């Protein structure tokens with residue numbers, strides 16, 4: 001995938017050709033936000049469609065943050081009609097993080113997941129990958145939407161820093177190009193959508209197991225900002241539908257949402 005032909009075609013027809021997953025692709029050279037366009041498609045009752053853009057002018061991240069989206073990234077939103085009960089829909093976000101991580105790994109990048117759904121590249125200077133100097137490669141923004149008939153849809157937005165230089169991105173970011181050189185985005189998108197399709201058809205337990213395999217957070221000391229007092233302790237597991245289990249000095253706690261920081265290990 002890296003080192004391929006980075007100039008190979010990157011458009012709807014080229015991606016649908018050779019894609020082994022049941023998604024139609026709508027491609028834009030430039031758009032405000034692929035999640036916003038996906039919401040319009042969901043309102044019209046369309047599912048199993050992927051909105052993909054070379055550039056976003058109004059990319060959105062979690063917690064109402066901006067998401068920097070220059071030309072050269074992979075900015076996509078998958079419209080899904082979820083075949084799971086509402087309470088288990090957050091599993092699709094974990095599935096997207098695993099799919100993105102695996103597509104990056106297939107391109108030769110040592111990526112892993114920071115809870116809940118940041119795809120990072122650890123700095124690799126220590127054997128257990130715990131120096132804390134991780135760089136962000138990708139993020140996921142999942143939103144719900146409804147058709148005009150009231151049917152429920154999920155929009156899984158994925159931003160992957162692909163064929164970009166880190167100086168085009170916010171501090172603390174990395175890109176596939178920085179890690180492994182020029183990237184064939186068409187192949188990366190195809191692999192990502194295929195991995196996501198496999199996982200969305202899997203059981204919750206299978207998705208959780210895949211997430212645990214790819215996680216950087218488990219076994220680490222973490223600090224999670226939840227809006228109340230931060231929770232600090234050792235992350236020991238993730239449970240349905242995506243809660244982080246943390247052993248703190250006050251006992252075991254489960255966190256459903258928040259910003260997670262990996263803390264540096266204490267020097268002995």
Ligand code: BTN
Pocket residue numbers: 032033034035036056058059060061062063065067069074075076077118138139140141157158159160
């Ligand atoms: C995060 O904050 O980590 C999530 C970032 C999600 C960005 C993607 S890019 C494609 C889709 N469209 C958006 O506006 N946001 C998501």
